[in-house]
Amino acid sequence: MGRAGAATRRRLTLGTAVLSAAALLAVSLPQEAGAAVTGCGGRKVRTLHFATGSVLVHKRGGYVCALTVPEKPGTKREMSVGVRARGGRAVVDAGRFARRAGPVTVHAGNRCVWVTGKVAKSSVSSGWILC
Structure with a gap:
């Protein structure tokens, strides 16, 4: 093989490296259906189930984060999620979504x-929790 063979080999090696890196990145990124539907950091402390979905509640430090996920994602419909710390105002995300409402975070x-x-x-309403 001459110069053309070496150049082709280098291009194939580079292409393989780029594809491998892309595959690793795709595997490591959060997937909508898994634990990382969230976008919330910290640990999951509650899951509030209701007929058409669930609210996932996470806590990290003094922050509480929540999001609503439908039982059957994919179709846009009215969704909302809200979190209110006692003595504070609610933080709400509401609208027509296909996969989730939120995340919303309060201190x-x-x-x-x-x-x-x-x-x-x-819908679901927790009452006062995480006291």
Whole structure:
């Protein structure tokens, strides 16, 4: 093989390296259906189930984060998620979504929080939790 063979080999090696890096990146990124539907950091502390979906609640430090995921993602429909720390105002994300509403985050410190979620006509309300 001459120069043309060496150049082709280099291009193939580079192409293989780029494809391998892309594959590793795709595998390591969060997937919508898995634990990383979230976008919330910290540890999951509650899952509030209701007829048409669930609200995932995470906590890290003094922050509480929540998001609503539908039972059957893919079709746009009315969804919402809200988190309110006791003594504070609710932070809400509402609209027509296909995969999730949120995430929304509040600084709760050591205060209780009230979490709500809705998908279509079904909803959940936690009452004061994480006290």
